[in-house]
Amino acid sequence: MSESNLFEMKEDNIVKASKALKAMGHPLRLKILCVLSGGELPVMDIVAKVGTTQSNVSQHIDILREKGILSSRRDGSKILCQVADKEIINLLHAMQSTFCPAEL
Amino acid sequence: MSESNLFEMKEDNIVKASKALKAMGHPLRLKILCVLSGGELPVMDIVAKVGTTQSNVSQHIDILREKGILSSRRDGSKILCQVADKEIINLLHAMQSTFCPAEL
């Protein structure tokens, strides 16, 4: 009867988590998160760093925002984006140590 | 000139990581990982726990195996599956604390 999983996620949380993972599971969006790991940046700077169109970046940012992975605030004419919270930062750290063995 | 991102992932690693995240970013596959967090299980047991067809589970397991997230070994007529390594376990922990605030 050893019935305990380490991760007893409820269905709701499974759904929420899988949506967030899916959102992060796109190369451009993951790149955006890496770029933001240094701190807040306006959208235009992200565009410059990741190399695609403004429209495209804006849409990807929106997807990350929807899932609570990224947050943003207006500063004058600019929108400053950042990684939403410390939990997400931790998650990114865990990913880095999982997937970037040599880059620590 | 503060040019350093916390996460300086190379393009290759970004691609690898995003593929793995995408693989985990599916409710059924995440559920399979949760179910396996308690230890090794044969495929038939996973089928029973997650509730779908054998063929479907087998296909999802394959996707996780391809990305190095899950490993398996034969034991007689059964295939025992488990979460691939400690890094992935850490990642699952990070996800749990991010997405399951009340279930700790």
Added chain:
DNA sequence: TGACCTTTATCGAAATAAATTTAATATGTA
């Protein structure tokens, strides 16, 4: 205020890619 520039968001549409489901069959073990 009005004209204009910058920054970001949104829309429409085309192209592409996945995911789902089911069924049939193959493989390997006891």
Added chain:
DNA sequence: TACATATTAAATTTATTTCGATAAAGGTCA
């Protein structure tokens, strides 16, 4: 042979990605 798992295929459906054009919101300056 029967059981456990994997593979394949095909049909179907659904979603994603991307681009270009344009809209909206804020800032500047005459």
